[in-house]
Amino acid sequence: MDIEKIQSLWAHLHCLSVLQQQGSFTATAKRLGISKAAVSQRIAELEKACGLPLVRRTTRSVQLTEAGYRLAENTRQEFENIAHQFATVQELATHPRGWLRITAPLAFSRQQLIPKLQGFMSRYPDIQLDLNLSDNLLSLEQEAVDLAIRHTSTPPDTYVAWPLCQTRSLLVASPDYLNKHGVPSHPDDLLQHRCLHYPRSQRTATWTFEQADSSAAQRLTVPITGAFVANNSEALRDIALQHQGIALVPDFSVQEALQTGSLVQVLADWQPSGAFGEYVYALRPYSAQVPQTVRLFVDYLRDAFKHGFNVSAT
Numbered sequence: 001m002d003i004e005k006i007q008s009l010w011a012h013l014h015c016l017s018v019l020q021q022q023g024s025f026t027a028t029a030k031r032l033g034i035s036k037a038a039v040s041q042r043i044a045e046l047e048k049a050c051g052l053p054l055v056r057r058t059t060r061s062v063q064l065t066e067a068g069y070r071l072a073e074n075t076r077q078e079f080e081n082i083a084h085q086f087a088t089v090q091e092l093a094t095h096p097r098g099w100l101r102i103t104a105p106l107a108f109s110r111q112q113l114i115p116k117l118q119g120f121m122s123r124y125p126d127i128q129l130d131l132n133l134s135d136n137l138l139s140l141e142q143e144a145v146d147l148a149i150r151h152t153s154t155p156p157d158t159y160v161a162w163p164l165c166q167t168r169s170l171l172v173a174s175p176d177y178l179n180k181h182g183v184p185s186h187p188d189d190l191l192q193h194r195c196l197h198y199p200r201s202q203r204t205a206t207w208t209f210e211q212a213d214s215s216a217a218q219r220l221t222v223p224i225t226g227a228f229v230a231n232n233s234e235a236l237r238d239i240a241l242q243h244q245g246i247a248l249v250p251d252f253s254v255q256e257a258l259q260t261g262s263l264v265q266v267l268a269d270w271q272p273s274g275a276f277g278e279y280v281y282a283l284r285p286y287s288a289q290v291p292q293t294v295r296l297f298v299d300y301l302r303d304a305f306k307h308g309f310n311v312s313a314t
Contacts, residue, residue, distance in 0.1 A: 009045070009046060009049055011042065012042040012043070012045055012046040012049075013046065013071070013072075013075050013079075014032075014075075014079050015028065015032065015039055015042040015043065015046075016042075016043060016046060016054060016055075016064075016068065016071060016072045016075075017072045017075055017076045017079050018031050018032060019039070019043065019055070019062065019064070019072070020064055020068075020069065020072040020073070020076070021076075023061070023062060024061075024062055025039045025040060025062060043055055050067070050071070052065075052067055053065050053067070053068070054067055054068030054071065055068055080288075081288060084287075084288050084289035085289075087289060087291075095126060096124050096126060096127055096292055096293060096296055097126035097127060097293075098126075098127065098128070098293055099127075099128045099129075099130055099293075100127055100128065100129055100130065100146055100147070100293040100294065100297055101130040101132070101144060101145045101146045101147075102129065102130065102131050102132065102145065102146065102147045102148070102149065102297075103131075103132040103133075103134055103145050103147075103148045103149070104131065104132070104133060104134075104148070104149035104150075105133070105134070105135050105149065105150070105151055106133045106134065106135055106232060106234070107135075107232055107233045107234040107252075107253055108149065108151060108250075108252060108253075108280070109131065109133050109149075110133075110234060111234065111252060111253060111255070111256075112252050112255075112305075112309075113131075113149065114131075116301075116304045116305075117129065119300070119304070120296075120297065120300045123300070124293075124296060127293050127296070127297075132145065135231065135232070146284070146291065146293070146294050147282055147283070147284050147294055147297065147298070148282070148283040148284070149164075149280065149281070149282055149283075149301075150277070150280070150281050150283055151167065151250065151276060151277040151279075151280050151281075152277035152279065152281060153277045153278045153279065155281050155283055156283070158285060158286060159283045159284060159285055159286065160283070160284050160285070160286050160290075161281045161282070161283050162281060162282040162283075162298050162301075162302065163279050163280075163281055164279070164280045164281060164282055164301050164302055164305040165279070165280050165305040165306065165307075165308040165309070166278060166279055166308055167250050167251055167252060167276070167277065167278060167279065167280060167308070167309065168250070168251045168271070168278075169248060169249070169250055169251070169271075169272040169273075169275045169276045170248070170249060170250070170251050170254060170258075170265055170272070171246055171247070171248055171265065171266040171267050171270075171272060172237075172240055172246070172247055172249060172254050172257070172258065172263040172264065172265055172266060173240055173245065173246040173247065173263065173264065173266050174240060174241060174242075174243045174262065174263055174264075175261070175264055176243040177240075177243040177244070177245065177246070178264070178266070180243070181193060181194075183266070184246070184266060184267055185267075186267075186270075187207070187209045187220050187222045187267060187270055188220075188222060190207065190222055190224055190246065191222065191223070191224075191225075193224075193226075193245065193246050194225075194226045194227055194228075194244060194245030194246065195207070195224035195225060195226040195245055195246055195247075195248070196226055196228045196229075196230075196236045196239050196240055196244065196245045196246065196247035196248070197224060197226060197229055197236070197247070197248055198229070198230070198231060198233065198236065198248070198275065198276075199229050199230075199231055204223050205223065205224050205225070205226075205229075206221050206222060206223050206224065207221070207222055207224050207248055207272060207275065208220070208221040208272070208273045208274050208275075209221075209222075209267070209270040209271060209272055209273060210270070210271050210273045211269060211270050211271070219273070220270075226245050227244065227245070228244060228245065233249045233250055233253040233276075234253055236248070236249050236253070237249055237253050237254050237257060237263070240263055241257065241262055241263065246266055248272055248275050249276075250276045250277075251308075251309045252280075252309045255309045255310065259310070280305065282297075282298045282301060282302075
């Protein structure tokens with residue numbers, strides 16, 4: 001078949017690709033904005049040009065033959081790429097608008113993300129934000145989420161990961177608690193304290209610390225006990241503010257409390273290890289085209305969090 005004849009069938013091939021995805025002539029016609037008869041005619045002309053049946057029709061369903069499936073599958077990616085490139089060009093001439101669906105951890109969102117959204121919403125008033133607060137890593141594909149904000153050290157390999165800022169895990173307690181129970185000078189001293197911690201999978205709760213000195217890095221794991229466990233750093237912070245123990249939390253959860261002096265850092269010479277992630281990332285499954293709304297939001301967050309979290313006391 002000559003090239004001109006093939007080029008005349010581009011619309012027919014696209015129709016077959018959409019039919020594979022939609023599964024019916026009616027849905028395909030609606031998706032393409034043409035009549036059902038036009039869909040049937042395009043498929044018939046494509047079958048005639050190929051010289052073999054591509055679609056198996058019954059009274060209840062439409063299925064592609066092996067040849068039809070192979071043809072649709074092998075050309076689908078090319079049509080998707082064309083759609084992506086066209087959308088990219090369209091964005092150049094359009095004002096940013098539309099829904100942006102985001103999932104983010106509960107504590108981080110309440111304490112850090114939400115207070116920073118006003119600037120973005122004022123800058124792009126036609127972008128609508130749909131924020132899902134969840135500590136679970138939802139499937140972005142299944143949940144129709146455009147972007148995930150995650151506190152982790154190792155983002156998934158199949159995702160594009162934009163680092164927003166670095167974070168640290170900190171031990172904190174209220175001055176009243178420390179005045180009453182004493183200030184630990186070594187991780188082993190935690191055995192005598194009430195420890196507020198995030199639940200992990202191991203049976204015995206432990207905290208691990210690292211200390212770097214002039215000779216070599218030291219790593220120490222100690223068992224801890226306490227009267228309160230919570231899978232939310234905001235809750236751990238609030239119980240620490242009630243003078244109930246020493247909490248291990250990410251720095252963004254106690255930024256304000258440390259600055260006001262209502263909480264103070266404990267064992268500052270020892271860095272907790274492995275309790276929480278070391279970075280805050282914006283994550284999205286890899287794709288050839290990143291929507292304009294996602295790019296604008298990621299750029300805004302990278303600027304908003306570029307200085308990380310200042311936890312110095314005032």
